[in-house]
Amino acid sequence: xxxxxxxxxxxxxxxPRTRAELRSWLWHAMEIRAPDRxxxxxxxxxxxxxxxxxxxxPGPRDCIVWASRGGGKTFYAAIATTLxxxxxxGIEIMILGGSLQQSQxxxxxxxxxxxxxxxxxxxxxxxxxxxxxxxxxSTVEVLAQSHTSVRGARPQKLRCDEADLFHPDxxxxxxxxxxxxxxxxxxxxxxxxxxxxxxxxTGLMGTLIAEAQxxxxxxxxxxxxRWNVVDVVERCPSARECAVCPILEECGGRAKGRRGGSGxxxxxxxxxxxxxxxxxxxxxxxxxxxxxxxxxxxxxxxxAVHVGAFPTPESREGSMVGGIDFGFRDPTVVLWGCVGADxxxxxxxxxxxxxxxxxxxxxxxxxAPWPMPEWFGVDPAGHQRSAVSGVxxxxxxxxxxxxxxxxxxxxxxxxxxxxxxxxPASGSPTLLIHPRCEALIRSMASYRFPxxxxxxxxxxxxxxxxxxxxxxxxxxxxxxSPNHGPRAYSYL
Numbered sequence: 390x391x392x393x394x395x396x397x398x399x400x401x402x403x404x405p406r407t408r409a410e411l412r413s414w415l416w417h418a419m420e421i422r423a424p425d426r427x428x429x430x431x432x433x434x435x436x437x438x439x440x441x442x443x444x445x446x447p448g449p450r451d452c453i454v455w456a457s458r459g460g461g462k463t464f465y466a467a468i469a470t471t472l473x474x475x476x477x478x479g480i481e482i483m484i485l486g487g488s489l490q491q492s493q494x495x496x497x498x499x500x501x502x503x504x505x506x507x508x509x510x511x512x513x514x515x516x517x518x519x520x521x522x523x524x525x526x527s528t529v530e531v532l533a534q535s536h537t538s539v540r541g542a543r544p545q546k547l548r549c550d551e552a553d554l555f556h557p558d559x560x561x562x563x564x565x566x567x568x569x570x571x572x573x574x575x576x577x578x579x580x581x582x583x584x585x586x587x588x589x590x591t592g593l594m595g596t597l598i599a600e601a602q603x604x605x606x607x608x609x610x611x612x613x614x615r616w617n618v619v620d621v622v623e624r625c626p627s628a629r630e631c632a633v634c635p636i637l638e639e640c641g642g643r644a645k646g647r648r649g650g651s652g653x654x655x656x657x658x659x660x661x662x663x664x665x666x667x668x669x670x671x672x673x674x675x676x677x678x679x680x681x682x683x684x685x686x687x688x689x690x691x692x693a694v695h696v697g698a699f700p701t702p703e704s705r706e707g708s709m710v711g712g713i714d715f716g717f718r719d720p721t722v723v724l725w726g727c728v729g730a731d732x733x734x735x736x737x738x739x740x741x742x743x744x745x746x747x748x749x750x751x752x753x754x755x756x757a758p759w760p761m762p763e764w765f766g767v768d769p770a771g772h773q774r775s776a777v778s779g780v781x782x783x784x785x786x787x788x789x790x791x792x793x794x795x796x797x798x799x800x801x802x803x804x805x806x807x808x809x810x811x812x813p814a815s816g817s818p819t820l821l822i823h824p825r826c827e828a829l830i831r832s833m834a835s836y837r838f839p840x841x842x843x844x845x846x847x848x849x850x851x852x853x854x855x856x857x858x859x860x861x862x863x864x865x866x867x868x869x870s871p872n873h874g875p876r877a878y879s880y881l
Contacts, residue, residue: 392417394506397418397506397507398507398510401507404476408440411439411443412425412436415439417507418507418508419502424436424650426648426651427616427620428619428649429639431615432616432617432620433615435461437614438454439469439472441612442469442472442473442546442582443469445578449609449612450580451580451581451582451610451611452582452613453582453594453597453598453613454466454582454583454584454615456585456586456617457616457621457676457677458586458675460618460621461652462584463491463550463584464498466495466548467495467499468502469582470482471499471502471503473577474511474529475508475523475527476575477527477575477577478523478526479525479527479570480528480577481527481530481544481545481546482528482530482546482548483529483532483539483566484531484532484547484549485532485533485534485547485548485550485555485559486534487534487550487551487552487553487554487585488533488534488551491551492531492532493531494550495531496518496521499521499531503521511524511525530544534549534554534555534556536559538559539559539562539563540562544566545568545572545577545578546567546582547563547566547582548584549581549583549584549585551584551585551586552583552584552585552593552597553585553586553587553592553594555593564581567580583597586673588673588681590680590837595680595831599827599830601613617639617675618639618676619639619644619650619676621653621654622652623644623652623653623655623656624649624650625644625645625650625656627645634660635660635664636663639676659675662675679834684837684838685834685836686837686848687833687836687857689808689812690833692830695818695820696823696824698824699737707728707730708728708763709760709761710726710765710866711723711724711725711863712724712860713750713765713766713786714854714855714859715747715770715771715782718744719855720741720855721743722741722828722855723739724736724829724856725739725760728867732819733820734819734863734867735821736820736821736822736860737823738823739825739827739828739856740753740754741828741855746785747782748785751786751791755789765791765793765863766795766796766863766867767783767793767795767862768858768862769797771783771793771795772784795866800847800861802865803865804848806861807861807864810864820864828855829856829857831853831856832853832855832856832857833856835853836857837853
């Protein structure tokens with residue numbers, strides 16, 4: 390017999406204390422069954438996010454939710470907000486959307502939740518087009534991203550929906566927003582949540598995911614939670630034949646059986662989505678493997694192929710070489726490479742430093758725990774003398790005893806030389822990167838051309854270019870193959 394509204398209100402009055410109680414509360418109060426188990430190994434279920442967002446456990450409170458389009462990011466963030474509002478009296482929550490439309494979608498979910506017979510009595514003042522207040526004093530304000538939105542606000546929770554669309558300056562300002570507060574006997578620590586599909590190699594999500602996944606990030610500041618379309622599909626009926634299913638590659642039959650899918654996406658919809666779109670978009674937007682690489686300078690770059698640990702130069706034969714991209718306010722990037730007998734260039738280490746003079750850079754290179762390169766490939770523009778010191782970067786490093794090479798070459802030719810090592814016309818790649826070179830790996834994945842088609846064949850200088858340029862200078866200064874013409878640089 391169905392529960393009466395009064396019985397449901399009484400049942401859900403107490404705050405959930407465990408994950409099981411949280412799942413029960415969601416069903417009885419909101420008639421929602423959130424997937425509790427990821428189907429893809431290494432992924433998470435939406436319940437993992439709700440568990441993290443609601444229970445104020447020790448550890449990092451900031452989190453990144455990387456999920457597919459239609460994967461329920463906005464919906465589950467609205468559920469997390471509802472839980473916080475109901476059970477943490479006096480809490481203040483601010484939700485920033487990547488666009489006004491995105492913010493309005495979040496508000497639509499919240500309005501629907503709090504108009505239900507179970508939760509409606511908790512509402513205080515009338516809901517406005519941007520604000521909801523409960524009788525307990527809990528409030529949520531929904532805004533589009535802007536400096537005005539974040540400055541002066543001091544909420545306990547800041548949820549950033551479609552964070553990949555955020556302007557870097559707004560994101561930077563948002564880091565100073567959250568404040569901890571005692572809310573109804575619960576200490577709510579200030580936290581920022583970034584929820585988004587990873588659309589662009591150079592977007593905010595790319596930076597956040599790279600930081601969370603970095604090998605050196607033993608104790609990351611943000612927890613990374615990830616799910617794709619398969620993790621939120623419905624249970625697949627046993628009558629459907631896996632062998633001919635278009636999403637078998639992604640699902641692997643995991644959506645079937647007693648422990649199969651329990652999500653909101655119908656199997657037929659997932660299949661239709663795959664059939665409608667191209668492979669790159671499907672794998673980026675729905676499978677959450679990596680962002681769309683259209684416009685990428687190095688679409689051939691694949692961390693699974695080009696990144697891997699290998700012996701240090703001391704334990705192998707080869708010539709040590711280097712590359713430098715000069716900077717001061719922008720970073721100076723130094724790369725150490727080793728060219729072995731097999732002609733493969735292995736980038737073994739990197740150094741990134743800001744606002745550092747060339748004399749100091751030279752000292753840092755000498756003190757580095759890597760063999761001194763025979764030479765460093767650099768930008769010919771490094772011959773330009775400083776108006777203050779009268780000394781150019783190349784001159785300063787040569788005076789410090791470092792050998793410099795600065796072959797002049799059009800940028801397009803240099804890019805081709807690097808691509809030829811990433812994906813030769815025949816044979817295996819001849820460019821490998823050690824996992825410790827985190828800045829270079831990010832640059833290779835994020836380096837892009839301008840968005841406007843045909844506007845330029847020169848990559849955008851928006852951050853990822855520095856390490857990639859250091860690599861290009863190194864590659865273009867390698868010895869020219871005697872078997873290639875005068876413009877065939879560094880293809881060995």
